[in-house]
Amino acid sequence: MKDGPDIARIAALIGDPARANILTALMGGKALTATELASEAGVTPQTASGHLARLDEGGLVRIRKQGRHKYVTLGSDAVAGVLEALMGLSAGTGHLRTRTGPRDSALRQARVCYNHLAGDRGVQMFDALTAQGVLTMSGDDVALTASGADFAVGFGIDLDALARRRAPLCRACLDWSERRTHLAGSLGRAMLDRMFVLGWARRDPDSRAVHFTPPGARAFDAAFARP
Incomplete structure (x- = not known):
């Protein structure tokens, strides 16, 4: 079916192991920094930043800047x-x-x-x-x-x-x-x-x-x- 919601795009965002680890870590409900999420995902901070940008663009996370840090939460319930x-x-x-x-x-x-x-x-x-x-x-x-x-x-x-x-x-x-x-x-x-x-x-x-x-x-x- 060519029309309707694009579930393949959302599935692809979740399907990457590093991004899946990031999303799972955020299931605790706490806002975490990109550095903390990099550790959870087992990737470098630079790689985590790229993953977070994609997740943010896809609406799966929200990124808020406070002072020197960026805090990340899940996009919604x-x-x-x-x-x-x-x-x-x-x-x-x-x-x-x-x-x-x-x-x-x-x-x-x-x-x-x-x-x-x-x-x-x-x-x-x-x-x-x-x-x-x-x-x-x-x-x-x-x-x-x-x-x-x-x-x-x-x-x-x-x-x-x-x-x-x-x-x-x-x-x-x-x-x-x-x-x-x-x-x-x-x-x-x-x-x-x-x-x-x-x-x-x-x-x-x-x-x-x-x-x-x-x-x-x-x-x-x-x-x-x-x-």
Whole structure:
């Protein structure tokens, strides 16, 4: 088909190993410098700069200059969703770059997917919220119910502030390790941020892993009991 979206161009941008490593590193949700991304990709800073220019032109990343440094983030939530789906497809078809180890185990348990909770705990939270009637899902569409709004406010979420954002409130995101849905969108981001504020969990400074404290894990399981 000659008309329509040019998926081959996007696939080519993602398909280069160095660019794939750069995009994967940005899935942690943090803005990284070109030097940091060069290290993640295993290339020279000059080569990384060229890759970043192509990714920026393709709309897959955003580059912001602040002082002497340029900071890079993913271009949008949609880019993050595509990358997470590709990770799921790769894992499901056996295309893994490393053997499963302790670090992989931590990532499978709980991790940041761009800006929301993923992994086993992310899926547990989504299943619990659906079972409790906080969320409804029809096809790929996720919505917050009226009683769910009360739950969110009680959890400490400012729904009025979220409504003023351009991002969708709720979005389904396919988890690459669990092959099931977890919660994305501005509500998913706010839920994870709230867990950090409550002291339930902390970010691993060297990876996308999220580590729950023993009291935090108990509080999480009480709030989001498995159906």
